[in-house]
Amino acid sequence: MAAELHVELVAADRQVWSGEATLVVARTTSGDIGVMPGHQPLLGVLESGPVTIRTSDGGTVVAAVHGGFVSFADNKLSLLAEIAELSDEIDVQRTERELEQAKAEGDAAAERRADVRLRAATAR
Amino acid sequence: MGAQLRVYKRRIRSVTATKKITKAMEMIAASRVVKAQRKVAASTPYAQELTRAVTAVGTGSNTKHPLTTETENPTRAAVLLLTSDRGLAGAFNSNAIKAAEQLTARLEREGRQVDTYIVGRRGVAHYNFRERAIAQSWSGFTDEPTYADAKKVAAPLIEAIEKDTAEGGVDELHIVFTEFVSMMTQTALDARLLPLRLEEVAEEAKPQGEILPLFDFEPSAEDVLDALLPRYVESRIYNALLQSAASKHAATRRAMKSATDNAGELINTLSRLANAARQAEITQEISEIVGGASALADATAGSDR
Numbered sequence: 001m002a003a004e005l006h007v008e009l010v011a012a013d014r015q016v017w018s019g020e021a022t023l024v025v026a027r028t029t030s031g032d033i034g035v036m037p038g039h040q041p042l043l044g045v046l047e048s049g050p051v052t053i054r055t056s057d058g059g060t061v062v063a064a065v066h067g068g069f070v071s072f073a074d075n076k077l078s079l080l081a082e083i084a085e086l087s088d089e090i091d092v093q094r095t096e097r098e099l100e101q102a103k104a105e106g107d108a109a110a111e112r113r114a115d116v117r118l119r120a121a122t123a124r
Numbered sequence: 125m126g127a128q129l130r131v132y133k134r135r136i137r138s139v140t141a142t143k144k145i146t147k148a149m150e151m152i153a154a155s156r157v158v159k160a161q162r163k164v165a166a167s168t169p170y171a172q173e174l175t176r177a178v179t180a181v182g183t184g185s186n187t188k189h190p191l192t193t194e195t196e197n198p199t200r201a202a203v204l205l206l207t208s209d210r211g212l213a214g215a216f217n218s219n220a221i222k223a224a225e226q227l228t229a230r231l232e233r234e235g236r237q238v239d240t241y242i243v244g245r246r247g248v249a250h251y252n253f254r255e256r257a258i259a260q261s262w263s264g265f266t267d268e269p270t271y272a273d274a275k276k277v278a279a280p281l282i283e284a285i286e287k288d289t290a291e292g293g294v295d296e297l298h299i300v301f302t303e304f305v306s307m308m309t310q311t312a313l314d315a316r317l318l319p320l321r322l323e324e325v326a327e328e329a330k331p332q333g334e335i336l337p338l339f340d341f342e343p344s345a346e347d348v349l350d351a352l353l354p355r356y357v358e359s360r361i362y363n364a365l366l367q368s369a370a371s372k373h374a375a376t377r378r379a380m381k382s383a384t385d386n387a388g389e390l391i392n393t394l395s396r397l398a399n400a401a402r403q404a405e406i407t408q409e410i411s412e413i414v415g416g417a418s419a420l421a422d423a424t425a426g427s428d429r
Binding site: 008010011012013014015028029030033040041042043044045068069070071073074078080082083 | 163166167169170173174176177180181270271274275337338339340341342343347348351352355358359362
Protein backbone atom coordinates (compact mmCIF):
# COMPACT_ATOMS: atom_id res chain seq x y z
CA MET A 1 0.00 0.00 0.00
CA ALA A 2 1.25 3.40 -0.92
CA ALA A 3 1.96 5.82 1.90
CA GLU A 4 -0.99 8.00 2.76
CA LEU A 5 -1.66 11.27 4.43
CA HIS A 6 -4.84 12.36 6.09
CA VAL A 7 -6.44 15.46 4.58
CA GLU A 8 -9.00 17.76 6.16
CA LEU A 9 -10.38 20.48 3.96
CA VAL A 10 -12.40 22.81 6.15
CA ALA A 11 -14.17 26.04 5.34
CA ALA A 12 -15.10 28.58 8.00
CA ASP A 13 -18.62 27.24 8.37
CA ARG A 14 -18.34 23.56 7.50
CA GLN A 15 -16.09 20.62 6.82
CA VAL A 16 -15.79 20.30 3.05
CA TRP A 17 -13.84 17.13 2.56
CA SER A 18 -11.79 14.73 4.61
CA GLY A 19 -10.07 11.50 3.77
CA GLU A 20 -6.81 9.80 2.82
CA ALA A 21 -4.68 11.02 -0.05
CA THR A 22 -1.33 10.39 -1.64
CA LEU A 23 -0.67 13.87 -3.01
CA VAL A 24 -2.09 17.31 -2.42
CA VAL A 25 -1.25 20.29 -4.59
CA ALA A 26 -2.17 23.77 -3.36
CA ARG A 27 -1.23 27.30 -4.27
CA THR A 28 0.59 29.30 -1.62
CA THR A 29 1.60 32.93 -1.91
CA SER A 30 5.06 31.87 -3.03
CA GLY A 31 3.91 29.36 -5.63
CA ASP A 32 2.35 25.94 -6.02
CA ILE A 33 3.31 23.39 -3.43
CA GLY A 34 2.85 19.66 -3.54
CA VAL A 35 2.64 17.70 -0.32
CA MET A 36 3.21 13.97 -0.18
CA PRO A 37 3.25 11.68 2.84
CA GLY A 38 6.20 12.29 5.12
CA HIS A 39 6.63 15.93 4.14
CA GLN A 40 8.39 18.23 6.57
CA PRO A 41 5.98 20.08 8.95
CA LEU A 42 4.73 23.04 7.01
CA LEU A 43 2.54 26.06 7.58
CA GLY A 44 1.77 28.25 4.60
CA VAL A 45 -0.58 30.97 3.44
CA LEU A 46 -2.86 29.96 0.60
CA GLU A 47 -3.78 32.09 -2.35
CA SER A 48 -7.13 31.70 -3.98
CA GLY A 49 -6.69 28.90 -6.45
CA PRO A 50 -7.62 25.33 -7.11
CA VAL A 51 -6.51 22.61 -4.70
CA THR A 52 -5.99 19.17 -6.16
CA ILE A 53 -6.16 16.13 -3.91
CA ARG A 54 -5.17 12.76 -5.30
CA THR A 55 -7.04 10.31 -3.11
CA SER A 56 -5.58 6.96 -2.13
CA ASP A 57 -8.14 5.05 -4.21
CA GLY A 58 -6.87 6.73 -7.36
CA GLY A 59 -9.51 9.42 -7.69
CA THR A 60 -8.98 13.15 -7.84
CA VAL A 61 -10.77 15.77 -5.82
CA VAL A 62 -10.55 19.36 -6.96
CA ALA A 63 -11.73 22.28 -4.87
CA ALA A 64 -11.74 26.01 -5.35
CA VAL A 65 -10.23 27.64 -2.29
CA HIS A 66 -10.28 31.36 -1.52
CA GLY A 67 -7.74 32.51 1.03
CA GLY A 68 -6.65 30.45 3.98
CA PHE A 69 -3.86 28.24 5.23
CA VAL A 70 -2.26 24.92 4.72
CA SER A 71 -0.66 23.14 7.63
CA PHE A 72 1.00 19.77 7.63
CA ALA A 73 2.28 17.81 10.61
CA ASP A 74 2.32 14.14 11.66
CA ASN A 75 1.06 13.04 8.25
CA LYS A 76 -2.01 15.19 8.76
CA LEU A 77 -2.70 17.94 6.29
CA SER A 78 -5.21 20.65 7.13
CA LEU A 79 -6.43 23.03 4.51
CA LEU A 80 -8.23 25.93 6.14
CA ALA A 81 -10.15 28.17 3.84
CA GLU A 82 -12.55 30.99 4.41
CA ILE A 83 -14.50 29.74 1.43
CA ALA A 84 -13.98 26.34 -0.17
CA GLU A 85 -16.07 24.57 -2.77
CA LEU A 86 -15.64 21.14 -4.27
CA SER A 87 -15.60 21.13 -8.05
CA ASP A 88 -18.90 19.26 -8.30
CA GLU A 89 -20.61 21.79 -6.06
CA ILE A 90 -19.81 24.59 -8.44
CA ASP A 91 -22.52 25.80 -10.76
CA VAL A 92 -20.60 26.47 -13.97
CA GLN A 93 -23.25 28.58 -15.65
CA ARG A 94 -23.72 30.79 -12.65
CA THR A 95 -20.00 31.23 -12.25
CA GLU A 96 -19.67 32.19 -15.91
CA ARG A 97 -22.32 34.84 -15.40
CA GLU A 98 -20.49 36.07 -12.33
CA LEU A 99 -17.24 36.20 -14.27
CA GLU A 100 -18.82 38.32 -16.98
CA GLN A 101 -20.41 40.61 -14.46
CA ALA A 102 -17.14 41.00 -12.58
CA LYS A 103 -15.36 41.81 -15.84
CA ALA A 104 -17.99 44.38 -16.73
CA GLU A 105 -17.72 46.03 -13.34
CA GLY A 106 -13.94 45.85 -13.30
CA ASP A 107 -13.97 44.05 -9.94
CA ALA A 108 -10.61 42.31 -10.04
CA ALA A 109 -11.12 40.29 -6.85
CA ALA A 110 -14.52 38.96 -7.92
CA GLU A 111 -13.15 38.19 -11.37
CA ARG A 112 -10.32 36.19 -9.87
CA ARG A 113 -12.67 34.28 -7.58
CA ALA A 114 -14.95 33.35 -10.47
CA ASP A 115 -11.96 32.39 -12.58
CA VAL A 116 -10.61 30.06 -9.89
CA ARG A 117 -14.02 28.44 -9.51
CA LEU A 118 -14.34 27.89 -13.22
CA ARG A 119 -10.90 26.36 -13.48
CA ALA A 120 -11.63 24.05 -10.58
CA ALA A 121 -14.94 23.02 -12.11
CA THR A 122 -13.43 22.25 -15.50
CA ALA A 123 -10.47 20.35 -14.03
CA ARG A 124 -12.84 17.65 -12.85
CA MET B 125 -76.55 36.22 27.22
CA GLY B 126 -75.71 38.59 30.02
CA ALA B 127 -73.23 41.43 29.54
CA GLN B 128 -70.73 39.99 32.00
CA LEU B 129 -70.71 36.59 30.33
CA ARG B 130 -70.18 38.22 26.94
CA VAL B 131 -67.14 40.11 28.24
CA TYR B 132 -65.60 36.90 29.58
CA LYS B 133 -66.22 35.05 26.33
CA ARG B 134 -64.56 37.83 24.37
CA ARG B 135 -61.48 37.81 26.60
CA ILE B 136 -61.18 34.04 26.36
CA ARG B 137 -61.23 34.29 22.56
CA SER B 138 -58.51 36.94 22.48
CA VAL B 139 -56.26 35.07 24.93
CA THR B 140 -56.70 31.88 22.91
CA ALA B 141 -55.53 33.70 19.79
CA THR B 142 -52.48 35.06 21.64
CA LYS B 143 -51.71 31.60 22.96
CA LYS B 144 -51.71 30.19 19.44
CA ILE B 145 -49.26 32.86 18.33
CA THR B 146 -46.85 32.38 21.24
CA LYS B 147 -47.04 28.61 20.80
CA ALA B 148 -46.07 28.99 17.13
CA MET B 149 -43.21 31.34 18.04
CA GLU B 150 -42.01 28.86 20.64
CA MET B 151 -41.87 26.07 18.12
CA ILE B 152 -40.13 28.22 15.50
CA ALA B 153 -37.52 29.26 18.07
CA ALA B 154 -37.02 25.64 19.12
CA SER B 155 -36.25 24.57 15.56
CA ARG B 156 -33.94 27.55 15.11
CA VAL B 157 -31.95 26.68 18.24
CA VAL B 158 -31.21 23.28 16.78
CA LYS B 159 -30.13 24.83 13.50
CA ALA B 160 -27.96 27.40 15.25
CA GLN B 161 -26.36 24.70 17.40
CA ARG B 162 -25.57 22.73 14.28
CA LYS B 163 -23.88 25.78 12.82
CA VAL B 164 -21.78 26.19 15.94
CA ALA B 165 -20.73 22.55 15.62
CA ALA B 166 -19.98 22.95 11.90
CA SER B 167 -17.66 25.87 12.56
CA THR B 168 -15.68 24.02 15.22
CA PRO B 169 -13.21 22.14 12.96
CA TYR B 170 -12.08 25.38 11.35
CA ALA B 171 -11.70 27.12 14.71
CA GLN B 172 -9.73 24.19 16.13
CA GLU B 173 -7.34 23.96 13.21
CA LEU B 174 -6.86 27.70 13.28
CA THR B 175 -6.09 27.64 16.99
CA ARG B 176 -3.53 24.90 16.37
CA ALA B 177 -1.91 26.92 13.62
CA VAL B 178 -1.76 30.08 15.74
CA THR B 179 -0.16 28.09 18.54
CA ALA B 180 2.34 26.61 16.12
CA VAL B 181 3.48 30.02 14.91
CA GLY B 182 3.30 31.55 18.37
CA THR B 183 5.47 28.90 19.96
CA GLY B 184 7.63 28.11 16.94
CA SER B 185 8.92 31.61 16.31
CA ASN B 186 9.69 34.76 18.22
CA THR B 187 7.80 36.97 15.87
CA LYS B 188 6.32 40.18 17.25
CA HIS B 189 2.99 41.30 15.95
CA PRO B 190 0.73 44.24 16.91
CA LEU B 191 -2.08 41.79 17.64
CA THR B 192 -0.03 39.89 20.22
CA THR B 193 2.02 42.60 21.90
CA GLU B 194 0.74 44.04 25.14
CA THR B 195 0.89 47.80 25.46
CA GLU B 196 2.66 48.98 28.62
CA ASN B 197 -0.23 51.11 29.82
CA PRO B 198 -3.27 50.81 27.64
CA THR B 199 -5.32 54.00 27.32
CA ARG B 200 -8.02 53.05 24.86
CA ALA B 201 -10.10 49.91 24.57
CA ALA B 202 -12.78 48.75 22.20
CA VAL B 203 -15.79 46.80 23.43
CA LEU B 204 -17.78 44.74 20.96
CA LEU B 205 -21.28 44.00 22.23
CA LEU B 206 -23.37 41.31 20.59
CA THR B 207 -27.14 41.69 20.97
CA SER B 208 -30.04 40.62 18.80
CA ASP B 209 -32.14 42.50 16.27
CA ARG B 210 -35.44 41.51 17.77
CA GLY B 211 -36.75 41.30 21.30
CA LEU B 212 -39.24 38.83 22.77
CA ALA B 213 -36.33 36.94 24.23
CA GLY B 214 -36.75 37.53 27.92
CA ALA B 215 -33.69 39.02 29.59
CA PHE B 216 -31.33 38.02 26.76
CA ASN B 217 -30.52 41.52 25.52
CA SER B 218 -30.61 43.27 28.86
CA ASN B 219 -28.19 40.72 30.31
CA ALA B 220 -25.72 41.26 27.49
CA ILE B 221 -26.07 45.03 27.75
CA LYS B 222 -25.62 44.88 31.52
CA ALA B 223 -22.44 42.83 31.12
CA ALA B 224 -21.12 45.35 28.60
CA GLU B 225 -21.89 48.22 30.93
CA GLN B 226 -20.10 46.55 33.82
CA LEU B 227 -17.09 45.90 31.63
CA THR B 228 -17.09 49.49 30.38
CA ALA B 229 -17.27 50.80 33.93
CA ARG B 230 -14.39 48.55 34.98
CA LEU B 231 -12.23 49.61 32.06
CA GLU B 232 -12.97 53.26 32.73
CA ARG B 233 -12.00 52.82 36.38
CA GLU B 234 -8.70 51.44 35.17
CA GLY B 235 -8.23 54.64 33.21
CA ARG B 236 -9.11 53.51 29.73
CA GLN B 237 -11.25 55.28 27.21
CA VAL B 238 -13.84 52.93 25.78
CA ASP B 239 -15.10 52.77 22.19
CA THR B 240 -18.29 50.76 21.86
CA TYR B 241 -19.05 48.65 18.80
CA ILE B 242 -22.48 47.04 18.69
CA VAL B 243 -24.07 44.23 16.73
CA GLY B 244 -27.87 44.04 16.76
CA ARG B 245 -30.64 46.64 16.73
CA ARG B 246 -31.56 46.11 20.39
CA GLY B 247 -28.17 47.18 21.68
CA VAL B 248 -28.06 50.12 19.30
CA ALA B 249 -31.50 51.28 20.44
CA HIS B 250 -30.45 51.01 24.09
CA TYR B 251 -27.34 53.13 23.55
CA ASN B 252 -29.08 55.65 21.29
CA PHE B 253 -31.86 56.16 23.80
CA ARG B 254 -29.28 57.02 26.46
CA GLU B 255 -27.40 59.15 23.96
CA ARG B 256 -24.15 57.27 24.35
CA ALA B 257 -21.62 57.27 21.59
CA ILE B 258 -21.35 54.18 19.39
CA ALA B 259 -18.18 53.82 17.33
CA GLN B 260 -19.85 51.53 14.80
CA SER B 261 -22.82 49.22 14.62
CA TRP B 262 -24.14 46.41 12.47
CA SER B 263 -27.52 44.77 12.28
CA GLY B 264 -29.71 42.57 10.14
CA PHE B 265 -27.90 39.25 10.48
CA THR B 266 -28.09 38.33 14.15
CA ASP B 267 -30.57 35.49 13.61
CA GLU B 268 -28.36 33.63 11.16
CA PRO B 269 -24.87 35.08 11.02
CA THR B 270 -22.57 33.99 8.21
CA TYR B 271 -18.80 34.06 8.06
CA ALA B 272 -18.98 37.06 5.72
CA ASP B 273 -20.83 38.96 8.48
CA ALA B 274 -18.11 38.09 10.98
CA LYS B 275 -15.50 39.39 8.52
CA LYS B 276 -17.47 42.62 8.13
CA VAL B 277 -17.54 43.11 11.90
CA ALA B 278 -13.92 42.14 12.42
CA ALA B 279 -12.42 44.37 9.72
CA PRO B 280 -12.77 47.79 11.42
CA LEU B 281 -11.81 46.29 14.79
CA ILE B 282 -8.57 44.83 13.46
CA GLU B 283 -7.87 48.08 11.69
CA ALA B 284 -8.44 50.00 14.94
CA ILE B 285 -6.07 47.81 16.90
CA GLU B 286 -3.33 48.05 14.31
CA LYS B 287 -3.48 51.84 14.33
CA ASP B 288 -1.50 53.89 16.83
CA THR B 289 -3.46 54.91 19.89
CA ALA B 290 -2.69 58.56 19.22
CA GLU B 291 -4.36 58.34 15.83
CA GLY B 292 -7.60 56.93 17.17
CA GLY B 293 -6.56 53.31 17.41
CA VAL B 294 -7.21 51.09 20.41
CA ASP B 295 -4.92 48.99 22.58
CA GLU B 296 -7.35 46.29 23.55
CA LEU B 297 -10.39 44.58 22.19
CA HIS B 298 -13.01 43.07 24.46
CA ILE B 299 -16.04 41.15 23.35
CA VAL B 300 -19.32 40.73 25.22
CA PHE B 301 -21.57 37.93 24.05
CA THR B 302 -24.01 35.37 25.38
CA GLU B 303 -22.48 31.96 25.73
CA PHE B 304 -24.69 29.03 24.85
CA VAL B 305 -24.15 26.63 27.73
CA SER B 306 -27.25 24.51 27.24
CA MET B 307 -30.85 24.79 26.18
CA MET B 308 -31.72 26.15 29.63
CA THR B 309 -28.60 28.13 30.49
CA GLN B 310 -27.09 31.01 28.57
CA THR B 311 -24.68 33.36 30.25
CA ALA B 312 -23.59 36.78 29.13
CA LEU B 313 -19.83 37.03 29.48
CA ASP B 314 -16.97 39.25 28.45
CA ALA B 315 -13.61 38.14 27.12
CA ARG B 316 -10.49 39.91 26.01
CA LEU B 317 -9.87 39.09 22.40
CA LEU B 318 -6.84 41.24 21.71
CA PRO B 319 -3.98 41.49 22.31
CA LEU B 320 -3.84 37.75 22.09
CA ARG B 321 -2.27 35.82 24.94
CA LEU B 322 -0.49 33.13 22.99
CA GLU B 323 0.04 31.01 26.09
CA GLU B 324 -3.72 30.86 26.67
CA VAL B 325 -4.37 29.94 23.08
CA ALA B 326 -1.73 27.25 23.35
CA GLU B 327 -3.36 25.79 26.43
CA GLU B 328 -6.69 25.67 24.68
CA ALA B 329 -5.21 23.94 21.66
CA LYS B 330 -3.39 21.07 23.33
CA PRO B 331 -4.73 20.16 26.72
CA GLN B 332 -3.01 16.76 26.62
CA GLY B 333 0.43 18.32 26.49
CA GLU B 334 1.02 17.35 22.89
CA ILE B 335 4.28 18.72 21.49
CA LEU B 336 4.01 20.65 18.29
CA PRO B 337 6.60 19.96 15.60
CA LEU B 338 8.92 22.57 14.22
CA PHE B 339 7.13 24.03 11.25
CA ASP B 340 8.50 25.25 7.98
CA PHE B 341 6.84 28.58 7.27
CA GLU B 342 5.82 29.45 3.79
CA PRO B 343 6.67 32.22 2.84
CA SER B 344 7.93 33.30 6.33
CA ALA B 345 6.83 33.20 9.95
CA GLU B 346 6.01 36.93 9.91
CA ASP B 347 3.85 36.65 6.82
CA VAL B 348 2.05 33.61 8.13
CA LEU B 349 1.34 35.33 11.43
CA ASP B 350 0.22 38.43 9.56
CA ALA B 351 -2.33 36.42 7.65
CA LEU B 352 -3.23 34.09 10.48
CA LEU B 353 -4.09 36.46 13.32
CA PRO B 354 -6.85 38.45 11.59
CA ARG B 355 -8.40 35.14 10.53
CA TYR B 356 -8.20 33.94 14.11
CA VAL B 357 -9.98 37.05 15.35
CA GLU B 358 -12.61 36.67 12.63
CA SER B 359 -13.19 33.08 13.58
CA ARG B 360 -13.55 33.98 17.26
CA ILE B 361 -16.05 36.71 16.40
CA TYR B 362 -17.88 34.28 14.11
CA ASN B 363 -18.08 31.77 16.93
CA ALA B 364 -19.37 34.43 19.32
CA LEU B 365 -21.99 35.52 16.78
CA LEU B 366 -23.17 31.95 16.33
CA GLN B 367 -23.34 31.29 20.06
CA SER B 368 -25.16 34.54 20.58
CA ALA B 369 -27.69 33.59 17.90
CA ALA B 370 -28.23 30.16 19.45
CA SER B 371 -28.65 31.75 22.88
CA LYS B 372 -31.13 34.25 21.52
CA HIS B 373 -33.28 31.52 20.02
CA ALA B 374 -33.12 29.51 23.23
CA ALA B 375 -34.11 32.58 25.25
CA THR B 376 -36.98 33.28 22.84
CA ARG B 377 -38.15 29.70 23.14
CA ARG B 378 -38.18 29.93 26.92
CA ALA B 379 -39.91 33.31 26.97
CA MET B 380 -42.55 32.10 24.53
CA LYS B 381 -43.06 28.89 26.49
CA SER B 382 -43.85 30.79 29.66
CA ALA B 383 -46.10 33.15 27.68
CA THR B 384 -48.01 30.13 26.35
CA ASP B 385 -48.25 28.63 29.83
CA ASN B 386 -49.51 31.90 31.26
CA ALA B 387 -52.09 32.22 28.50
CA GLY B 388 -53.33 28.70 29.26
CA GLU B 389 -53.66 29.54 32.93
CA LEU B 390 -55.50 32.75 32.11
CA ILE B 391 -57.91 30.86 29.87
CA ASN B 392 -58.64 28.44 32.71
CA THR B 393 -59.35 31.24 35.18
CA LEU B 394 -61.52 33.08 32.70
CA SER B 395 -63.57 29.99 31.83
CA ARG B 396 -64.23 29.39 35.54
CA LEU B 397 -65.40 32.98 35.90
CA ALA B 398 -67.51 32.66 32.76
CA ASN B 399 -69.07 29.43 34.10
CA ALA B 400 -69.88 31.12 37.40
CA ALA B 401 -71.40 34.05 35.55
CA ARG B 402 -73.50 31.74 33.39
CA GLN B 403 -74.65 29.78 36.43
CA ALA B 404 -75.55 32.99 38.28
CA GLU B 405 -77.56 34.08 35.30
CA ILE B 406 -79.49 30.82 35.21
CA THR B 407 -80.11 30.92 38.95
CA GLN B 408 -81.39 34.42 38.65
CA GLU B 409 -83.67 33.51 35.77
CA ILE B 410 -85.10 30.55 37.71
CA SER B 411 -85.73 32.59 40.81
CA GLU B 412 -87.36 35.24 38.65
CA ILE B 413 -89.65 32.65 37.08
CA VAL B 414 -90.48 31.06 40.44
CA GLY B 415 -91.05 34.47 42.01
CA GLY B 416 -93.25 35.50 39.07
CA ALA B 417 -95.27 32.27 39.18
CA SER B 418 -95.89 32.45 42.91
CA ALA B 419 -96.90 36.11 42.62
CA LEU B 420 -99.36 35.10 39.89
CA ALA B 421 -100.67 32.20 42.04
CA ASP B 422 -101.14 34.53 44.99
CA ALA B 423 -103.06 36.96 42.77
CA THR B 424 -105.41 34.31 41.35
CA ALA B 425 -105.96 32.80 44.84
CA GLY B 426 -107.04 36.24 46.02
CA SER B 427 -109.50 36.85 43.13
CA ASP B 428 -111.20 33.45 43.64
CA ARG B 429 -113.34 34.63 46.46
